[in-house]
Amino acid sequence: MSRKKLEHYYELKKFPHVFEMPLEQVTWAERLGNKKPITLELACGGGEYTTGLAELYQDRNFIGI
Numbered sequence: 001m002s003r004k005k006l007e008h009y010y011e012l013k014k015f016p017h018v019f020e021m022p023l024e025q026v027t028w029a030e031r032l033g034n035k036k037p038i039t040l041e042l043a044c045g046g047g048e049y050t051t052g053l054a055e056l057y058q059d060r061n062f063i064g065i
């Protein structure tokens with residue numbers, strides 16, 4: 001793994017809407033604090049589109065990968 005890739009991982013952790021799942025078992029409802037339906041967006045890049053959708057559709061949880 002290149003050094004620059006690690007720098008990008010550390011930078012991602014600074015964003016408030018980015019998190020890593022803990023190693024222990026936890027449900028999405030517990031992690032997110034609600035039981036709203038989940039929309040999964042793959043290949044979301046920087047997440048701008050995903051966060052924009054989350055603002056429009058506040059009755060859902062959005063997870064971008």
